[in-house]
Amino acid sequence: MGEVRMGIVQCFTLAMLFELGTAMVVNLGVDTGKDAWMSVLLGGIAGVLPFIGYIYLYRAYPDDPLSRYSRKLLGKYLGGLVALLFILSFMMMAARDLRDGSTMLVMATMNRTPIFVISLMMILSSAYVAHKGVEVLARTSLLFAVIVMLIGGFCGLMMIFSGKINLLRILPLLENGAWPVLRSVLVQNYMFPFGEMICFTMLMPYLSDSRRGPWVIVASMLFSALLLSLTTVMNLSVLGADIVARSPLPLMPTISKISISDFIQRLDVLVVMVLIIGVFFKITVFYVAALVGISDLFGLPYRTMAYPAALIILFLSVMNARGFTEHLDEGKRLLYTVFPVFTLALPALLIIIAALKRHRSAPRPD
Amino acid sequence: MSAETSSKSGKTVSGAGEGHSRAAVVRGISEELAETLDRIAGELGGSPDLKMRKLLIGTAPPVQAAVVYISGLSAEDSINDFVIGSLMKVNQAREQAPDPGGESLMEYVMERALETGDARIKEDWNDIILAVLSGETAVFLNGYASAIICDTRDEEGRAIDEPTTQLVLRGPKDSFVETIGTNITLIRRRIKTPKLWFEHLTVGEASKTDVAMMFIKGTVDKKLVDEVRSRIRKIKIDAVLESGYIEELIQDKTFTPFPTIYNTERPDVVAANLLEGRVALIVDGTPFVLVLPAVFPQFFQSPADYSERVDIAILMRLIRYGSFIILLFGPSMYIALTTFHYEMIPTVLLVSLLAQRENVPFPALIEALLMEGVFEILREAGIRMPRAVGQTVSVVGGLILGQAAVEAGFVTPAMVIVVSLTGIASFAIPAYNMSIAGRIVRFGYMILAGMFGFYGITLGMIVTIAHMNSLRSFGVPYLSPFVPLSFREQQDTLLRLPLWFIRPGTVSPTRSGENQTDQGKLIDSGHEDNLSPAVQAKGKTGLLDSTEE
Incomplete structure (x- = not known):
């Protein structure tokens, strides 16, 4: 039995691709207008706080995924229920991201392909990689992180060379005071995309370096926050806050502004590529987290449930909403009601119990 | 008995x-x-x-x-x-x-x-x-x-000749022959150390073929030698007529287009690999010697890299990687661009491309499959062609078929360019089996591109890379030292650093840099791929994935 391990660099890139995922292309922190980039950055920093809590749990149970220590902490039945809820939520998130990604792809390029076919292709590739295991997923993320960074660097350079960036468009800073930014952080930006890091609690047992590993993930979160913030600055300074607020995928029109001597132009297909890679890794991380949970909770071999779970995610993604508007609407409701339960409330409960347990079992001086 | x-x-x-x-x-x-x-x-x-x-x-x-x-x-x-x-x-x-x-x-x-x-x-x-x-x-x-x-064996055999498959402009011109004794001599002559050991094994119920396992004691990982030996001993086959038989029977995973064992007919390549801690298997009756473990970057190295100056060698190596990318993605990119993403093409070029396509009745995918298929037929025929007619047929095939196909309105001239470019690119890869792998995978990409454009290509790319990441050659991750990343071992992969920079003894196929666990993992995974993520169960059973594929 070979041990499955994620190296440090690999877990950095996996967390980075997971964070960038869909967040890179969609409109983050719209309601803050010109200061969206600040709310993204602050959201990243705020998102680290719950993650530090997850690290506390990981330190207490370095070999167990969330689904196992929840049972150790809450007892077999209650803990099992919590684990099951988490597994369902991971599958739900995977399904939502699948729907997001497929719809965006349809909007961006493939407007005559049925969304079901696009989702099917995506989940099949995802299933293949998930079937190969966590290690392969992490290793694959390394190469694709390099590709994404290269594309990003290239597009950034081209953008600068074509002289479309006008930083005056993001001035004045904090036009309406600090409150809208803070509000946006508290309501939304701590959660998307940074709160979704809860699924890494299922993958952290695979870290090869349990001491530095979690902090590498934190570094990766901060780095992605910086990248997302930079992207938002770029969108705002190229398009202006008005257009950004009105476009669903602002990065696409931004990148398509690049034009160098009429030869290098219409690079938005590169954005589509980044989108595909990001969505893929986001779905697959959720999916793998769910699989690890299933195999742990029900004592099934990891691989047997790979394809059934893929089917469940696929149909969830297709059936959870009749249209994209409904899907987005539901997303907003989930963002305020369900997701905080999973990213904040339940982990907080576990942390408190773990702390009490550790306190009571600590050797007493007598 | x-x-x-x-x-x-x-x-x-x-x-x-x-x-x-x-x-x-x-x-x-x-x-x-x-x-x-x-x-x-x-x-x-x-x-x-x-x-x-x-x-x-x-x-x-x-x-x-x-x-x-x-x-x-x-x-x-x-x-x-x-x-x-x-x-x-x-x-x-x-x-x-x-x-x-x-x-x-x-x-x-x-x-x-x-x-x-x-x-x-x-x-x-x-x-x-x-x-x-x-x-x-x-x-x-x-x-x-x-x-x-x-012992009165008469090692009657072909004289040592120039290699026929791995040519270099500068470098030794001898190659292995069919007799195992001569081959061992060729290697011994290059490495004069008593630490160059070889073990004799016999494979094949009927053929009793001699197989020599060569390695340098002290440089090689002992577990690797043990594993190779045990895998060879497990072979049950009637006859071994070529080293390909052994390759197929001892490789880690059989269902993959990518080669996980390197073969060469050049003694200098084998000597260099032995010095880097690999194991060579010399099989009697064939000039192709197996070298293992083999990782992906190895298939892009050529012995000429070390005889040329560094800058030239680096450029040549990058060109080889580039040709592999062209081989994989050339036709599929063209299909995706002309079918789905016209907007990427500069307008003037697009107009001329569309003008060409006007006369062609097929969609780009069919056109590309047709041309690539014809090209594969030509290539396969070329191997079997008697030398005297070979030249004629390649002229007929290449020039006349291409020109006539364009004029008859079967394909566009641009497609002919793309197909011949991929054809030439496939010959720039030093290892023939890697170039075949590329040729096979290319067809998959073409179909994906024809159906889904860049979306299909990107997904295909993810799956391909995940697949390569799941491969191991005798316990060594196939894409190492890229993944898992090791900066220390990057001196001879994408680039070739100057020889004075490559410190002796730092290149080892079995050492994997940042991921220390891989070293312990080497070999004990055995024959199967053991990549199922099982959390270490402490006292819990039933969680471990014990069913291997």
């Missing part, structure tokens, strides 16, 4: 006389010379190339003896001079010898008479037959249930 006859000794002769009808299963040989000779002749079906020279050894009383060999396999000159000749002289020699009394005639012949380099006494019937069949000479003496085997 039944249990009662497997008692391996020559002293079963008493039973051998009666049990003559069961000769095939009796492992000992008879003391009666005539009986033994009959049995050999019978077992080989009285083959005319089996030579049995009977003679009398002139002791008092004279002893009947026989020299058995197969003409053609053995060096008859040396049999005449050193085996038969020395047996004939036993008479005079034994009388002059100071104390002939203590030893038997067999020992005397063995120790004092025979003038061949290698001689040993064998008692097992199968060993003797095998020795005779491999060109050695068996000497039987009447009254002894054993034979002396003299």
Whole structure:
């Protein structure tokens, strides 16, 4: 039995691709207008706080995924229920991201392909990689992180060379005071995309370096926050806050502004590529987290449930909403009601119990 | 072999006389010379190339003896001079010898008479037959249930020639031949250290092919050697006629287009790999030597990289990687661009492309599959083409077919350019099996691109890379040292750093940089791929994925 391990660099890139995922292309922190980039950055920093809590749990149970220590902490039945809820939520998130990604792809390029076919292709590739295991997923993320960074660097350079960036468009800073930014952080930006890091609690047992590993993930979160913030600055300074607020995928029109001597132009297909890679890794991380949970909770071999779970995610993604508007609407409701339960409330409960347990079992001086 | 006859000794002769009808299963040989000779002749079906020279050894009383060999396999000159000749002289020699009394005639012949380099006494019937069949000479003496085997093998073979598949402009021009002995010599000549060890293994029920496992003691990982040995021992096959048989039977995972064992016919490449701690398998009867473990970047290295200056070598290597990318993505990118993403193409070019496409009835995917298919046929035909007509056919195939296909409105000129570019790119890859892998995967990408454009290509890319990441060659991750990333080992992968920079002993295929666990993981994963993520269950069972594929 070979041990499955994620190296440090690999877990950095996996967390980075997971964070960038869909967040890179969609409109983050719209309601803050010109200061969206600040709310993204602050959201990243705020998102680290719950993650530090997850690290506390990981330190207490370095070999167990969330689904196992929840049972150790809450007892077999209650803990099992919590684990099951988490597994369902991971599958739900995977399904939502699948729907997001497929719809965006349809909007961006493939407007005559049925969304079901696009989702099917995506989940099949995802299933293949998930079937190969966590290690392969992490290793694959390394190469694709390099590709994404290269594309990003290239597009950034081209953008600068074509002289479309006008930083005056993001001035004045904090036009309406600090409150809208803070509000946006508290309501939304701590959660998307940074709160979704809860699924890494299922993958952290695979870290090869349990001491530095979690902090590498934190570094990766901060780095992605910086990248997302930079992207938002770029969108705002190229398009202006008005257009950004009105476009669903602002990065696409931004990148398509690049034009160098009429030869290098219409690079938005590169954005589509980044989108595909990001969505893929986001779905697959959720999916793998769910699989690890299933195999742990029900004592099934990891691989047997790979394809059934893929089917469940696929149909969830297709059936959870009749249209994209409904899907987005539901997303907003989930963002305020369900997701905080999973990213904040339940982990907080576990942390408190773990702390009490550790306190009571600590050797007493007598 | 039944249990009662497997008692391996020559002293079963008493039973051998009666049990003559069961000769095939009796492992000992008879003391009666005539009986033994009959049995050999019978077992080989009285083959005319089996030579049995009977003679009398002139002791008092004279002893009947026989020299058995197969003409053609053995060096008859040396049999005449050193085996038969020395047996004939036993008479005079034994009388002059100071104390002939203590030893038997067999020992005397063995120790004092025979003038061949290698001689040993064998008692097992199968060993003797095998020795005779491999060109050695068996000497039987009447009254002894054993034979002396003299090494008189004639390594008749092709002369050492220039390599035909891995050409370089500058570098050694010798290549392996079909005889294992010569091949071992070629390597030994390059590495003159006593630490260059080789182990002899035999594979194949019928062919009994010699396989030499070579490695440098101290440089190589001992676990690797053990694993290779055990995998070779597990092979059950009738005949091994080429090293490809061994490759297929010992590789980690069979269901993949990518080669996980390197093969070469260049002794300098094998020597370099041995020095880097790899194991070489030399199989008798083929000039292609296997080198393992093999990782992806290795298939893009060429011996010329080290004879040219660094800057040139780096450029050439990057060109090779570039050609692999062109080979994989060339036609599929073209299909995706012309079918889905016109907007990427600069307008002027787009207009001319569309003008070309106007006359062509097929969609770009069909057009590309057609042309690539024709190209594959041409390439396959080219291998089998007699040399005299080869030139003509390639002109007919390449030029006329291409030109005529365009004029007849089957394909667009741009497609011909793309197809020939991928064709040429596939020849820029030094390892032929890697280029075949690229050619196969390319078709998958073309279909994906035809159906989904860049979306299909990107997904295909993710799946391909995940697949490559799941591969291991004898425990070493296939994409290392890229993934897992190791900066220390990047000195000879994408780039080639100057030789003074590559410190001796830092390049090791079994060392993986940042991911320390891989080292412990090496080999113990065994034959299967063991990538299922199982959380270490502490006292819990049923979580571990014990079902391997």
